[in-house]
Amino acid sequence: MDERCPHPGRSRARLLGFSAAIAVFGASVTACVGVIGDADDGTGEAESLVLAAPALPRLTAEQYRNTLFDLFGPSMPKAPLEDDTKPFLFYNIGASSTTLSEFGVQQYEESADAITRYAFADPARRAALVGCEPAAPGDACVEGFLRRFGRRVLRRPLTSDELGRWVTVSQTLADPSAWEGLRLAVSGLLQSPFFLYRVEVGVADEASPGRRKLTGYEMATRLAFLLWNQAPDDALLDAAEKGELDEPEGVAVAAERLLDDPKARAAMQTFFRQYLDLGRIDGIQRDPAAYPYFTPTIADAMRREVELLVDDVVFESRGDARSIFSTRKTFVNADLAALYGVDAPGATPSTFVPVELPADGPRAGLLTLGAFLTMNAHETRTSPTARGKYVRERVLCLEVPAPPPGVDTTLDPPMGDPKTVREQMEAHRNNPACAACHQFMDPPGFLFEHFDSSGYYRTVFEGDLPIDSSGDLDGKPLANARELAAVLETEPRVGRCMVQQLYRHAQGRVETKGERLALEDLASRFESASFDFRTLLIELVTHDAFRHIGEEESP
Template sequence: MQQRFAALVVFGVLPLLGVLILAGCGPSEPQTSGTPVGAQRLSAGQYRQMVSDIFGADIKLGGRFEPGMRKNGLLAVGGSAVAMSPSGFEQYDTMARTIAAQVVDEKHRDALIPCKTAETKKADRACATTVLTKYARLLFRRPATDREIAGPVAMAGEAAEAKGDFYTGLAYGLAELLDSPNFIFRKDVAEPDPSASGKLRLTGYSKASRLSFFLWNAGPDDELLRAAGAGELDKKSDLAKQVDRMLTSPRLESGVRAFFTDFLDFDQFDSLAKDAAIYPVFGQKVAHDAQEQTLRTAVDLLVTQKGDYRDLFTTRKTFLTRNLGVVYQVPVAAEKEWEAHEFPMDDPHAGVLTQLSFTELHAHPGRSSSTLRGKAVREILLCQTVPSPPANVNFTVVQDTSNPEFKTARDRLTAHRTEATCAGCHKIMDPIGLGLENFDGAGQFRTTENGAPINASGEIDGVKFTDTASLGRAIHDNPSAAACLANSLYRYAAGRDFDPSEREWQKWLGQQFAKNGYRFPDLMKTIATSDAFYAVRDAGNGVREAQR
C-alpha cells in the first residue's frame, strides 16, 4: 500500500488530482496574453457616484458631461477611446470648482475637512497637505505621489494668501485634484510580474479600480484600497475574498444597473421623442419610469432572486408606477412607490422585449418599427451585426401608414422587401420585429392596425413563434442570447473588445456561464476572479502606464 502511494506521488498522479479538484473538475481558464495598458474616461454615473461616496450625496455637480461614445454596442468600450474636448474640460472644471466650493463651505467643512486651522485668514500648508493627501487617495483610487500633491498644496497656499482665506485656497487645491486626469480617467498602471520574468501585471490599485468600477460602478472603498496596498489582490485567494465581499454588498445593484443601462442602450432615451398627436401617452415621466422598470426587473430577477438570465425574456414579474400603469392599462395601487406586478399568463406582456423600455425605444416617433426592433434584438441581445441600409433605399411604402393597400407593418414590409437590395437584411430583422407589432410606437398593446388584425407570428433562426410570449421563449432558448450577455459583460468590465488571444477564453466564459445556470452574479464572479480580466502585456513600446 505504502509502495503504491509512493508511486502515485512519484509519477505525479496526486498533484494532477489536486489540480483537478482545485479547478472544480472542469476545464481550467485558458491562458491569454493580455492587452496593453489602457485608460477609460469615467462615465457620468461613475463620476457622480465617486463624488457622492467621497464627499456626500448632497454635493451638487453643477455641470454637464460630454456624451459618451458607443463602440461596438457599449459605451464602456467607447470610454477607452474618448479623450476630452476643450469645452468638455471646461465643464469638468466648472464641476470641480462647484464641488470644491461645497466641500469647504460652512455647511460641510466640519465633516469633510479633517484638520482645523488656527488662522483661517491665511494659508496652512500642513492642514492643506493633510486634506489634499486624503482626498487624492480617494479620487485617484491610489495614494498620490508627493509630486502629485505638491502642485495642489502650492495652489491652495497661493490662493489662500491672495484671497485671505484658508478655505477658499483649499477649494482651489481640491479643484485641481478634481480636474486631474488621474481622477477623470481610470488609468491602468503595470509593473513587472515577480512570478513571471519579463512579463507585466497590473498594480494592485489598478486591479482594485477595475474590480470596483465593474462590480459597483464606483471607485474602490477603503477596504479594497487597503487590500490593494497590502498586495492582497495579487493573490488569487485574497482576490476571491474581496470579490465575494463585493458581490454580497448592496452596492452590487449599482453595478448591475450600470451594465444594463449601457447594454440596453438606455442613453438613447435622452433624445427619445414621440409625436404627441399620435402617442399622447408618451412623456418624460413614462420614459424615465420605463428604464427604471427594466432595471428593477433585471436586478430583481438576477440579483435578488438569483435567477437565470434567459428568464429576462420570459418573466411576467416586473415593477410598475402609476405612470406605467396607464400605458400597460393595469392598476397600480401605490401612489408614489414602485409596486411589484405580475402579468397573468394570458397577458401579452412577458419579458423585457414587451416592456416599454424596448418597444418605445426601438420605434419611430410616429409609428412602430419591426425593422428597428428586429435590429435591436439582433445587435443588442444576440450580438449579431446587421449591415447598414444602402444609401438609395426608397422607404416610401414602409413610411406610409395610411396606405389602404398596406394596412399593417407586415403588409408594408412585405412590399418593401420585394426590392432585392432590401430583402437580405430585412429578412434577418423583420420576422423578429413583426412579433412585436402588437405594441405600437409608444409601446401600448394593440390587436389591430388601421382596422386590420395584427399577425405577430414569425421565425428566428429557424424557431417559429406565434406571438410575443413565444418570441420571448425563442430568444430565451437561443444560444446566442446567453453568449452575447457573457461577452458583453466581459467587454463592459474590461472596457475594450476581445483580444484575438482571448478566443478560447471567450468560449470558456460562455461555458462557465452555462455551467452556473446562467446566473448573472456568478458570471460577474467568473470574470472578476479570472486571470484574463487583469492580464496586461508590454505593447513593445515600454509603456506601463496609460497616457492621457
C-alpha cells in the same frame, strides 16, 4: 501626450501644480489612448489568450460625479461636463476612445473650482473634510490631509515628489490664508489626469510573458468602477496596500463586499440601462387620441418597470439572468396595468407592484413590455425592422450592417386600400439592395406586430385588417412574441451575449480575437452557475483577462 488628455489651463492652481502633474502623467504613461479592439468576426480559432493593451478610459460623467459625491457630499455643486458618448453601446468605451475638447478641460476646471469653493467656504464643512486646523501654510495638518485625500483622489498613495509638490502649491497660493492655499491644492488634484483618467498599466508579469499584471491599487480601481461605478473607498485601498488584491481569492472577497453594498445595485442598473438601451425611452410621445393608454408619465413607468425586473432577477431572486427575456413576472403601476390589461391590487401611478402575466396571454419577458415596444417603434406605426434589429444586436450580439449609402429606408405612405406594415414593407424585401438585411432583421421583428407603437396589444390593424404576427428566428418558424420568449429562455446565445456585453463594459473596449478564449471560459462558468449574474461578476473580476492586460503596442 495625446490631445485627449487634459492640459494646463489658466487657474493659479494649474500654473503651479497641474502642469507638473501633466508632465509626470506623460512620463509615466506611454499614451493616453483607448484601444478599441477588432470585433470577433467568428472566423478561425484563438489558440491562446492574448490580451489587449490598456484602454485608459476617462471617467464617465456619472463616475466623476459619484466619486465627488462620495468625497464632498451629494449637496455639492453639479457643474456641466462634456457629454459622454457610447459607441458599441457603452459609455466606458466612449470614455476610452473619444477626445476631450479644450472646452471640456475648462469645464473640469470650473467644476473643481465650484466644488472646492463650496467645501471650503463653510467652516464646519472644511473642518469635517480636512479634520484639523492649519496653523500655517503647508504645516503638518495640511501635509497629512493632502496625503490622505490624495490617496482617495488618485486611487493610490501619492509619491513623495507629488506630495511635496502639492504642499508647495498650498504654501505658494496661501493668500489670504492657509485655507485658500489648501483649497487651490485640492482644486488642482481634482484636475489631475491621474484622477480624471483610469491609469491601469500594470507591471511586468514574469510568469506570463507578453502580459502585465495589474497592481493592487489598479485592481481596486477596476473593481470599484465596475461594481460601484465610482472610485474605491478606504477599505478597498487598504486591501490593496496589504496585498490582498494580488491574488484571485482576495479579489473575490473584496468583490463580495462591494456587491453587498446598495451602490452595486445602482452600478448594475447603469450597465443594464446601456445594454438594453433604456435611454431611448426619454422623450417618447404618442398622440393621446390615437393611443389613449399612453399617459404623460407612462414612459418613465416603462423604464422603471425594466429596472425593477433587472433588480429582481440579478439581486433579489438571483435567478437565471436570461429569464428577463422570458419571465411572466413583472412590476407595474396603475398606468402599466391598464396598458397590459392585468389586475394589480395596490398599484397606483407612483406605486409599482409585482404581477404575474397570464399564462395564456400575449406577453412574456422584456421584449413584450412597454419599454422595448415603444422605443423600437415610430410615433404612428410599428417598426418590425427596429424591433428585429434589437433582438439581433442586443439579445443575440449579432452585427447588423448599416444600410448601403443612398438607400431610402423610409416607407411610402400606403396608397388605395389600407395595408398592414408587413405589406408596406414588401418594397424593402424585394429591393436587392435591402433584401439581405431585411430578411435578417424583419422575421423576428414581425413577431411583435400584435403590439402597436405604444405597447398596447391589438387583434386587428387599422381598417380591421387581420394581423399576421408570424416570423422566424434563424429559420425556426414562430407564431408570435410569446413563442420567441420560449425560445430565448434556453437559447445559448443569450447567455453568451450577456457575457460579451459585460466584458466590453468592464474593459472599456471591444474584445479582440485573442480574447475569444476568455469569453468562452466566462460563458461556460456562467452556464455552470445556472446563469446567476452575480456569480458571473465574481468570475469576471477574478479572471486572468480582468486582472491582466497586454503589453503596450510599440508606436
